[in-house]
Amino acid sequence: MILPTDGWRNKGGTAGRSCNCGSWKQHWINFSSESWPLLCSVEGCVNKAVLGAHIYNTNSEVTGEYIAPTCDSCNKLTSIFSLKDGTTLVSANKQKTCAQ
Numbered sequence: 001m002i003l004p005t006d007g008w009r010n011k012g013g014t015a016g017r018s019c020n021c022g023s024w025k026q027h028w029i030n031f032s033s034e035s036w037p038l039l040c041s042v043e044g045c046v047n048k049a050v051l052g053a054h055i056y057n058t059n060s061e062v063t064g065e066y067i068a069p070t071c072d073s074c075n076k077l078t079s080i081f082s083l084k085d086g087t088t089l090v091s092a093n094k095q096k097t098c099a100q
Helices: 024-032
Strands: 008-010 051-057 065-070
Touching: 024 051, 024 065
Parallel strands: none
Antiparallel strands: 008 051, 051 065
16 A cells, blocks of 8 residues: 555654654664665655654545654644655554564
């Protein structure tokens, strides 16, 4: 399934969540099979990507939460945002990833 670039929102209340990877940044690295990107994944942002943000899509056809590399500022966005073309997302569902 190809995920859309528009219609994304930060999932609130995730600061206390943890996973077996040690951090959500490391979770993304472990399950994306890619190197950590230099820049934030949010369209129009040129800040350095520093953390793995929990995001979800407002489109009812896209289910689940995902991890995206973002800057600290974009991790705090409360409005709907778009992702840059080519952004790789990793499932935040630990049962499908690091808890297996």
